[in-house]
Amino acid sequence: MKKVIVVDGMCCAKCAERAEKKLRLLDGVSGAKANFKKGIILVESSLPDEALSDCVTDAGFAVKDIHIRKGIFG
Numbered sequence: 001m002k003k004v005i006v007v008d009g010m011c012c013a014k015c016a017e018r019a020e021k022k023l024r025l026l027d028g029v030s031g032a033k034a035n036f037k038k039g040i041i042l043v044e045s046s047l048p049d050e051a052l053s054d055c056v057t058d059a060g061f062a063v064k065d066i067h068i069r070k071g072i073f074g
Helices: 013-024 049-058
Strands: 002-008 029-035 040-045 062-068
Touching: 002 049, 013 029, 013 040, 013 049, 040 049, 049 062
Parallel strands: none
Antiparallel strands: 002 040, 002 062, 029 040
């Protein structure tokens, strides 16, 4: 399932890279792409929202919202 994670505290490309790598380490995540300018992470995962939120929080970011990605521009 494709989801959008809205985060706070991602200020640069290195932050985005750190969030992506942390998510990709989880079993059940097949892809992650962060956009620090928009403050979002696009993730493809079979995991529940709580597991994704915990992972992103552990990476040092505050999770504002997680919702299902609709269409190409989610």
